[in-house]
Amino acid sequence: MLEALVFDFDGVILDTETPLFEAWARLYREYGHVLPIEKWAANVGGYAYDVFDPYVELEQRTGRSLDREALKMLRRQWYLGALSRQGMAQGLPKLLDAARNRGWKLGVASSSDREWVHGHLRRLELADRFDAVACGDEVERVKPDPAVYHLCLRRLGVESCATAAFEDSPRGTAAARAANIYCLAVPNPVTRAMDLSGAHWLVPSLDAYPPEQFLDEVAARHALSL
Numbered sequence: 001m002l003e004a005l006v007f008d009f010d011g012v013i014l015d016t017e018t019p020l021f022e023a024w025a026r027l028y029r030e031y032g033h034v035l036p037i038e039k040w041a042a043n044v045g046g047y048a049y050d051v052f053d054p055y056v057e058l059e060q061r062t063g064r065s066l067d068r069e070a071l072k073m074l075r076r077q078w079y080l081g082a083l084s085r086q087g088m089a090q091g092l093p094k095l096l097d098a099a100r101n102r103g104w105k106l107g108v109a110s111s112s113d114r115e116w117v118h119g120h121l122r123r124l125e126l127a128d129r130f131d132a133v134a135c136g137d138e139v140e141r142v143k144p145d146p147a148v149y150h151l152c153l154r155r156l157g158v159e160s161c162a163t164a165a166f167e168d169s170p171r172g173t174a175a176a177r178a179a180n181i182y183c184l185a186v187p188n189p190v191t192r193a194m195d196l197s198g199a200h201w202l203v204p205s206l207d208a209y210p211p212e213q214f215l216d217e218v219a220a221r222h223a224l225s226l
Contacts, residue, residue, distance in 0.1 A: 002219050003162040005099050006152055009110035009117050011168035013089060017044055017190040019082035023075045024054050033061050041194055044169040088124045091207025096129050098211035108133040109152040111142035132156045144171040146179035164222050173198040182222045200225055
């Protein structure tokens with residue numbers, strides 16, 4: 001039986017990924033270039049620019065070295081401005097309420113660092129809605145490694161077989177599956193075109209179904225996966 005739900009943060013609880021891509025795309029346009037979303041999306045679910053480095057790509061396209069610090073400040077200004085207007089995922093509060101009414105525990109497992117995750121949870125008034133939060137700067141390896149999920153499960157005091165995870169990227173789904181957790185993929189505009197076949201169930205959004213019906217279906221599918 002299900003005892004806990006664990007949510008990825010970036011892209012699931014808060015769509016930080018679309019504003020970040022749009023800020024980078026705007027920066028590329030300033031130099032007369034287009035940033036393909038397919039290239040950018042390779043970084044989603046991980047940490048920093050460990051797969052695709054947009055600075056290196058832009059320098060290669062322009063054929064010259066660029067002031068990376070100045071670019072970072074400008075891109076960050078655009079990004080944080082857009083992010084400050086971004087609210088939590090539609091349907092999340094009702095889903096959390098429905099899960100809590102069932103006695104299920106709630107957790108967050110993110111590759112982002114504690115300052116980022118906890119800061120936004122406080123801004124969104126969600127800090128007291130979760131029983132445990134595990135972040136990327138608390139483990140040696142981030143997603144697709146399952147370490148952050150293992151940490152979250154220990155803090156929740158539940159087994160992987162009694163948990164369902166909500167992810168939005170291939171790296172995230174791989175991490176959940178590697179931790180032996182039933183995984184739902186909930187894509188955002190950046191990850192919608194990515195291969196999310198690693199998830200057990202692909203759903204369009206957290207508010208695609210009425211909360212109780214949604215959780216009934218999650219529980220039923222989870223039971224069949226055991």
